[in-house]
Amino acid sequence: MDKDKIDKKDHILDVAERVFADFGFDGASTRTISGEAGVNMAMLNYYFGSKEGLFLAIFERKISSFRTLLQNIGNDDSMTAWCKLDKCIDNYVERIIVNNCFQKLINREISMNKRWDLTDKITEILMVNIVEIRKIIEEGLNNGSFYKDIDVPMVIATIFGTKNYIINTPQLSSLIIGHDIRDEKFMEEELKPRIKTYMKRLLKAYLVNENDNSK
Amino acid sequence: MDKDKIDKKDHILDVAERVFADFGFDGASTRTISGEAGVNMAMLNYYFGSKEGLFLAIFERKISSFRTLLQNIGNDDSMTAWCKLDKCIDNYVERIIVNNCFQKLINREISMNKRWDLTDKITEILMVNIVEIRKIIEEGLNNGSFYKDIDVPMVIATIFGTKNYIINTPQLSSLIIGHDIRDEKFMEEELKPRIKTYMKRLLKAYLVNENDNSK
């Protein structure tokens, strides 16, 4: 019973997450969401109070998932800073780039100038990731393994910006890469390792190479 | 007379560009746009046929502006590939990052899975920029001044992705950087040169440094 209720709520959240990602907050109607979820329209308000409540519930559900993913990497003291960053990239590409319309959802709505309460909520969630990455980079900076003159905030913008660019504009990325990146086989076998390799080389060249040169 | 008409249409486009950027295509109502532009609601349809027509008109107006900016750089044979890229970065930061809600508008709407005709139009516009950048990078690749194993599509994703990340999520970027990036003085005097410096160092480290090491 209770389990069924939770499953149904989770199912609604799954569907709503995708519909919101595809059509935006305003473009996604409650009728479309309830229709695709196979539930009565009134159930959305019954469970989540309002459309915005449903929207926020999607975020609430994600925030814990993100935290646990990052804690496992950041708090492992047996790894060097670069090793942690390497691990972060692998995990991000593996778990976040693929099949995650939530990222599209986040990036579209945060760029709006309305719904400031919602923006604050989104910002709070994203900062969890960002602070973790920043901690790792600054760790490498403090122990001298990274070049001293790196611009940490900009590096963060590059890490998330590059990732976002690829997943947020799949039509465009597909044209640039020369293959439909929404093709799951291609994404799994070719693009994922390619993104990992590229990001590591790019960051290594900027973060540690110059230091190596001076040595 | 005729000038006034053109100015009025341009004024509507200016206002609509900002309102669309702030609220999204669906979130921006024709009443809001006409209201802020100080014109009657029917004028939007009179001039542009429909809301989507108005939306497309904003893009039509921009495409020529972008083309001329890029042609001046790409077709100058007196510059090396790296010099062109350097120039591109300067121009992008100078003319596109600042006060350009159009970029936010583009990136929000292209991430939608509806209105495919509109997405195609946007993609076409963006490809103008991308092809130009790609040409420059491949020029440096072919004449040996860039490292041979670089991933050109990924570099493009980084260039535009980093830029987009900063301007599309100003609230978040401000938190990361530690200063409100919407502060014009800060943007002009500190952030703009900082972005230029960073992007050049990052790209140089990845594109040419490894090659220098092997020599």
Add this chain to the structure above:
DNA sequence: TTTGATTAATCAATCGTTTGATTAATTTTG
């Protein structure tokens, strides 16, 4: 039977668009 879950029907509000009428500007005609 009583409580919570679910439904169809309906609400007021807002959406983008269209209309018919009116004014201003331009062109044509005598």
Add this chain to the structure above:
DNA sequence: CAAAATTAATCAAACGATTGATTAATCAAA
């Protein structure tokens, strides 16, 4: 040039459709 005819620009009002939300009735389970 001046009067008439035509076109362009602008407006308030209203259109049908859709929006998010709510209601009251029904269903299911304990």
